[in-house]
Amino acid sequence: MASLGSRIATQRHTAVEQLAPALTDTTPVLGVIDYNILDQLIELVHQTYSEEWFRPAVSVGTIGIPGVLEHFRARGIGVLTSSAVELEIARHSGYPLVDVIHNAPVKTHTQLQDVTDGAVSFSISNFAELARVDQLLQDTENYAGTIGLQITPQASADDNATTFAHVGIGLRDHRKDLIEVFLERPWLTQLHVSFDTPPTSLQQTAEQVAAIYQFAEDIEHAVGGPRIQGLHFGAGASMQSGDEEQDPALDNHRFVHQAMIPDLMYGKYQFTIDFSEFLTARAGMILARVEYTKDLDGRMIAVVHADAQPHPETSRIIVFDEHGNHKDDFQQYYYDVAGPNGLVAQSVPLPAVQEGDVLALLDIGAAAFGPRSHFTAPIYGIRADGLLTESSVLSAGRSTHDLTEAAGIYQPEKLLH
Template sequence: MTQTTPAHHEGATAPPATGHATRRDPRFDAVVRAAVGQGLLGEGGQVAGFIDTEGVRASVGALHDAFSAAPEVLHTFAAKACSLIPVLRLLADRGMGCEVASPGELRLALEAGFAASRVVLDSPAKTREEIRLALALGVSVNADSLDELRRIDALRHPGTASVVGVRINPQVGGGSIGAMSTATDTSKFGVALRDPGAREAIVRAFRDRPWLTRLHAHVGSQGCPLELMAAGVARTYELAEEINATLGVRQVTSLDIGGGLPVNFADETVRPTYPDYVAALTAAVPGLLSGRYALITEFGRSLLAKNGFIGARVEYVKDAGGRRIAVTHAGAQTATRTVFMPDAWPLRIGAYGADGTPRTGPVLPQDIAGPCCFAGDVVAYGRELPELAEEDVVILYDTGAYYFSTPWAYNSLPRPAVYGFRAGKGGAVTFATVRDAQSMESIAAESGLAHVDALMERDG
């Protein structure tokens, strides 16, 4: 790590109603001040993502501790939640495996140092080439459909080290966010377990393939209560027992129970916790942690969200129709879910001065808008914050997953820089570059610069 600075520890068509207060998270006060002092935020760094590396380590430790009663469990990190190689490398170093859902994510996982045997490939649209590569590497594969199993039949060679499973949709219902619920009757994921004939077809699939040894299910994530998630695991466990009893042999030896623990975006408290989830699982499936089946989990957001934030410079402040608007550099390009689904993904906002110290004084309702060129690019409406001014800094909390790591290229806005941080002796904050800010040269190259004349008419 480099760059050390001494510091002290301390969419919608109609906006929601004003007056929603935001409580600043004091954990990051010293980090914001240090980032401004070093030029990571400000005139030279209009927007950036920050990751608390010690917080990530603590979250991984809490996950492992919660499942310590299970004799055999592989905790994989859902790469889509934070697809940054240095972050993945940190997680691999802490004993995590990796769940991937595309060729790109598989490449990132391998580059980060995950052993192929600790990587799980999930995707509803795997190509033959993806399957072929995974089987050649020894990566575990969860088939999303019976048709995909038939592809695997043709591509699998007897010597592969890959564990192969089938994803089922336990059809236990959805949570409060439909887009994040993957166990509804009509979900696109998995084999729909309660559809006519589906259960029998799954049993036959295992009977015909002695090398098929795993069941996989994932009910959803944000907006899904623990009881719903546990019910999906219970149906998966029951199916495994039925398959083994029908075949008269313990063919199913592992259960991939997915991940998706919800995150509390209302304040800095972590809830639900991993022990809360284990308690719900144990209540629904008393034998789950007994060792009867090896377990695989696929957590993402719950490990990273509260261990990261976005910092952005306030470029202008204006009034329109009696509303105060702070125009910042953090909008839909880096907080896409919040802009398009503000009720489902509300973010807490912190207000800091141009010197990186917390803003104080009387509060007033303010909209926090982004730089994208469409009217709905607003990350927070009517938040009661100390009055913001040009060159101040706003913080978007709980954005360590699915935000700055996977930006949207709208308006050809550059990908923001990302920095890891930790506090050292004497309160010093140390930063390390995780990803450089995207250059204008890179934007031009990605936009086809090498083929600039490809569409021009040529004589003759």
């Protein structure tokens, strides 16, 4: 039986073959989400973390497409939101408000009122916000959602590690104050971890998780019994880069956490992790038709209409001809791939590229299509049968007219007077 990595590679090729005809002069770029790959990765997460107390989640900030979020919701994947817009997208995608975990780091009075009126499960990001919630909550005993605090562990031994941290309340700075907060407010029952800096290794992640776990134990000791019900973590396993057919894996993710925090796996707390990157990276790609090829300063360059990528030196690309047939020539050349606003890929080995070829930008996941992205092209969903129907369009994209209208209102007569 073919490995999961091999099946994913094959499914990608099938998706490109199906969608190549959709790339035209009017639509030279499009996004793709492969539902078959999503399902296989969802199953892998559920197999690795099968306990009832564990709930994987995705972040709307990473994956903001309602047609994909609904797919996750129906398969037991929770949702995390960090702004009013993301909260509304989650609601629009079928998630009941009581099932949403909302951790916006800044909320207006009106937004806090909406969150508490809707009984949303949310986290408070600072002491000033805590004072506002104290005023808003009239009946804490009958609040249908759960409320907690957003905590930055400050667990790193490197004092410079938190230089750019700005979300949540610092655990090292305010540990005693936080204990008092929980003693005075029995309705605070969850902790949401805001990592000091984005972890670069599983060990760094586990160190910060361990600090929050120990704080939950300290709260229990201080209040004289169980208090914290849920621990929410915003950084799950990342997608492994490397060979196209490398199998996605989660065993090491669980092993490291279990080795460093053995009690974490006993089910004492509800445990939520954001697996957005792991679940969506391989399932999403951008297809771009090659508009030109040229050379500049000794470099071979393929010019496309796709936006620049934040790390073009790590971009992974495969080439297809205009009909969607994979070009797998033995002879390889180093190309830069350039978009209208910068480099899409840098020094990537590819077979000879021609005008009209299709470049598939891999492993961009749904992050390229989230509410914070600037992706304006159509986005298609591909299913196991490879068939395209009207419902396969997850987003129609935004036309030049749409973007012009969104730029603002032109009122020259007001400027004259």
